[in-house]
Amino acid sequence: METQLAAATMPVPAASPTKRTGGRSALVLASVRSAVEELIKERGPERVTVPMIAERAGVNPTSIYRRWGDLPTLINEIATYRLDPERPLPESGNLRADLTGWAREIVQHYSKPVNAALLRAGAATAGESESDCLRNRRAEARLFVDRAVNPVITVDQVIDHLVAPIIYRVIFLPLTLDDSTADRLIADLFARA
Amino acid sequence: METQLAAATMPVPAASPTKRTGGRSALVLASVRSAVEELIKERGPERVTVPMIAERAGVNPTSIYRRWGDLPTLINEIATYRLDPERPLPESGNLRADLTGWAREIVQHYSKPVNAALLRAGAATAGESESDCLRNRRAEARLFVDRAVNPVITVDQVIDHLVAPIIYRVIFLPLTLDDSTADRLIADLFARA
DNA sequence: GCCGTAATGCAACGGTTGTTGCTTTTATCT
DNA sequence: AGATAAAAGCAACAACCGTTGCATTACGGC
Numbered sequence: 001m002e003t004q005l006a007a008a009t010m011p012v013p014a015a016s017p018t019k020r021t022g023g024r025s026a027l028v029l030a031s032v033r034s035a036v037e038e039l040i041k042e043r044g045p046e047r048v049t050v051p052m053i054a055e056r057a058g059v060n061p062t063s064i065y066r067r068w069g070d071l072p073t074l075i076n077e078i079a080t081y082r083l084d085p086e087r088p089l090p091e092s093g094n095l096r097a098d099l100t101g102w103a104r105e106i107v108q109h110y111s112k113p114v115n116a117a118l119l120r121a122g123a124a125t126a127g128e129s130e131s132d133c134l135r136n137r138r139a140e141a142r143l144f145v146d147r148a149v150n151p152v153i154t155v156d157q158v159i160d161h162l163v164a165p166i167i168y169r170v171i172f173l174p175l176t177l178d179d180s181t182a183d184r185l186i187a188d189l190f191a192r193a
Numbered sequence: 194m195e196t197q198l199a200a201a202t203m204p205v206p207a208a209s210p211t212k213r214t215g216g217r218s219a220l221v222l223a224s225v226r227s228a229v230e231e232l233i234k235e236r237g238p239e240r241v242t243v244p245m246i247a248e249r250a251g252v253n254p255t256s257i258y259r260r261w262g263d264l265p266t267l268i269n270e271i272a273t274y275r276l277d278p279e280r281p282l283p284e285s286g287n288l289r290a291d292l293t294g295w296a297r298e299i300v301q302h303y304s305k306p307v308n309a310a311l312l313r314a315g316a317a318t319a320g321e322s323e324s325d326c327l328r329n330r331r332a333e334a335r336l337f338v339d340r341a342v343n344p345v346i347t348v349d350q351v352i353d354h355l356v357a358p359i360i361y362r363v364i365f366l367p368l369t370l371d372d373s374t375a376d377r378l379i380a381d382l383f384a385r386a
Numbered sequence: 387g388c389c390g391t392a393a394t395g396c397a398a399c400g401g402t403t404g405t406t407g408c409t410t411t412t413a414t415c416t
Numbered sequence: 417a418g419a420t421a422a423a424a425g426c427a428a429c430a431a432c433c434g435t436t437g438c439a440t441t442a443c444g445g446c
Contacts, residue, residue, distance in 0.1 A: 044318070044320065045317055046264075046265045046317055046318060071239075072239040072240075116320065117320060120316055120317050120318075120319060120320055121317055123313055123316035123317060123364050123365070124238050124239055124313050124314055124316060124317040125237070125239060125313075126313060126364050126365050127237065127309065127310060127313055127364075127367060132365055134365050157381070159358070159361070159366075160354070160358035160361075160378065160381070161353070161354055161358070161381070163361070164357045164358040164360075164361035164362070165352070165353035165354070165357040165358075167357075167361055167365075168352070168353075168356070168357035168360055168361060169357070171316050171319050171320075172316070172319050172325055172327055172360075173352075174320060185353065188350070188353070188354070188385070191385055192381065192384055192385055
């Protein structure tokens, strides 16, 4: 067939479909992201549609459908990368101090209504395989515990008694979340150790 | 106006618009509920629509729209009352024993994929005012602590270190949830007291 | 058993959504 | 700079969704 001939002729079977991330694509990505964030804050995660996002972003709906395929997929991606996984983390040499700074940052992050709304939306799709918008947070927890010389506590304990209460309150009891929450949970966590 | 005349004539202004809960209505309610549960398990909470539910339930879509108005509202109601608030609760006279039984029940409940999916869906709408599908659970926690003679722990601690970790794992780490989870958390919780 | 009316069913509609084939733009590589 | 093809725009289309007015059923109170 034609493909065989072509394969024989070509030096390399063109197995490098170069992605385009810069320029216009980046602009579309950015404006779609902020459109989603605005709309989700304004109307709640359940009442946002793709055409609405497209209009707000000044972008054609087809661009969104072709890039993400799905509204849940799009929202989930935004929820996952809202808190930059590449950002600098506390590195004081003291586990408790590091976790304190880290927990405070998370509380502060999710105190913003936009981020709380995104988390709730992300929760809806969290069941399916690897679409978990909090996996970066757990990787960070693991990092802190793993590099400590004398951990005292386990990763599971950090998840259960620090991350979980914060996330639970963000989703279900947002009004009870304040700056003291992180410190209180840290105190509880290390009281046991 | 006519209304004034009517009001003067009538002995009681008919201020009792009797609801109809039995017979057909009950049947519709039941079949809609199981249709939602089936579909949410099959396709995930985000890919279910009202017409789909109506067809599966053998009910007219308008009935659903008029009764609940909204898909999120419907799903949220089901998520809220899936675990019967009137069910008997442990009442051993011992706080730790009661909480243990209660926590085991919750873990077992949410180990079923249907209930986990409903919880995720409920999380998406949890921000808005009083549409919180876990409020009954928190009321129960309060009951246990309030009636204990020497509580040892606070309601907030039950929320943060027992309820929150279970719910977090149900939503984001369903595979890590097993029968030992409840006991482990209870142990952690009372270790401090 | 009868009556009033709450609740469901039915049908038609206007608007929206998501898909598809094609054209235009433009990011990336040489 | 020029060539290539990835990504975005455009237009048209067939679903589908949710609303509304009216007819039908049958629950609940007498």
